[in-house]
Amino acid sequence: xxxxxxxxxxxxxxxxxxxxxxxxxxxxxxxxxxxxxxxxxxxxxxxxxxxxxxxxxxxxxxxxxxxxxxxxxxxxxxxxxxxxxxxxxxxxxxxxxxxxxxxxxxxxxxxxxxxxxxxxxxxxxxxxxxxxxxxxxxxxxxxxxxxxxxxxxxxxxxxxxxxxxxxxxxxxxxxxxxxxxxxxxxxxxxxxxxxxxxxxxxxxxxxxxxxxxxxxxxxxxxxxxxxxxxxxxxxxxxxxxxxxxxxxxxxxxxxxxxxxxxxxxxxxxxxxxxxxxxx
Amino acid sequence: xxxxxxxxxxxxxxxxxxxxxxxxxxxxxxxxxxxxxxxxxxxxxxxxxxxxxxxxxxxxxxxxxxxxxxxxxxx
Numbered sequence: 063x064x065x066x067x068x069x070x071x072x073x074x075x076x077x078x079x080x081x082x083x084x085x086x087x088x089x090x091x092x093x094x095x096x097x098x099x100x101x102x103x104x105x106x107x108x109x110x111x112x113x114x115x116x117x118x119x120x121x122x123x124x125x126x127x128x129x130x131x132x133x134x135x136x137x138x139x140x141x142x143x144x145x146x147x148x149x150x151x152x153x154x155x156x157x158x159x160x161x162x163x164x165x166x167x168x169x170x171x172x173x174x175x176x177x178x179x180x181x182x183x184x185x186x187x188x189x190x191x192x193x194x195x196x197x198x199x200x201x202x203x204x205x206x207x208x209x210x211x212x213x214x215x216x217x218x219x220x221x222x223x224x225x226x227x228x229x230x231x232x233x234x235x236x237x238x239x240x241x242x243x244x245x246x247x248x249x250x251x252x253x254x255x256x257x258x259x260x261x262x263x264x265x266x267x268x269x270x271x272x273x274x275x276x277x278x279x280x281x282x283x284x285x286x287x288x289x290x291x292x293x294x295x296x297x298x299x300x301x302x303x304x305x306x307x308x309x310x311x312x313x314x315x316x317x318x319x320x321x322x323x324x325x326x327x328x329x330x331x332x333x334x335x336x337x338x339x340x341x
Numbered sequence: 342x343x344x345x346x347x348x349x350x351x352x353x354x355x356x357x358x359x360x361x362x363x364x365x366x367x368x369x370x371x372x373x374x375x376x377x378x379x380x381x382x383x384x385x386x387x388x389x390x391x392x393x394x395x396x397x398x399x400x401x402x403x404x405x406x407x408x409x410x411x412x413x414x415x416x
Contacts (some may be wrong), residue, residue, distance in 0.1 A: 068409060068413045068414075127388055243396075243399045246399065246402055246403060246406055247395065247398070247399045247402050249406075250402035250403075250405045250406055250409075251402065253409070254405060293391070293395075294395075296391065297391060297392070297394075297395035300388060300391065300392055300395075301392065301395065304392060
């Protein structure tokens, strides 16, 4: 039968520190990104060659989306691009042959199980929780930095002041639940994809018609995982941008204006900052 | 994992994925409607649409997480 672990399996320990196979996957994804970035920046040209334009593609696309959010987008566009590329590479690395299949075979309680050497990084709740904590700290920090701590708390209280005992816990919980939802969404999607692919690959032992089921069906689901990995990376990055945008916005009866109103908003924002800075 | 109430509960927990399924279908149909009315608005629709999809789908993921907890750490 298929055996999938919900937690990353420990490969070896260095002292008290346990190295799990999803840590190996995360480190591999980071090294791949760093190597790509170093190679591109050492050979960058004004007229880009093919590899450079390939890697400029996601950067330009994400920048195009972030540009339309607030007037201070340059401060956080690097975080959004970094999150997008990291999760994208980590997810797609999990589709390579060998990831999740090459491992150490040992018997536990009479059952022979395989511990893979490399596992997709986002299939471990620790990885997604770490990224979600980064996003949470960043957007709370932005909210406090732009509106001041008193302004941020006033944001949570809401507009009709008499509704505060009801609205304050609701807003507080909805802000905290962003942490949970970000991490759970990415983890659930990638882990479910892992289980799906493992199930599809195990179909061959259960049937006579080996070739179609051994080759075509898993490849359909690999394609699905390709799509979902990319979509989840984009969703995480865009949600980060949206939360930062919402933390910066002043709720004076509207949300953050889209492009075209950046200049007016910048003036209104500086006026609000001087008028509303805490005593 | 043998048959115990945790596995039945895990199966029942996934019934909750009906909600996001309906929600995603409604959201997608509205997006298609808006696109049909105004095909040039594809760029403006895209980002809020993906965001709405992700937030709706998260509820289904919560059901999945409950089911996974029941399978792997239940009984």
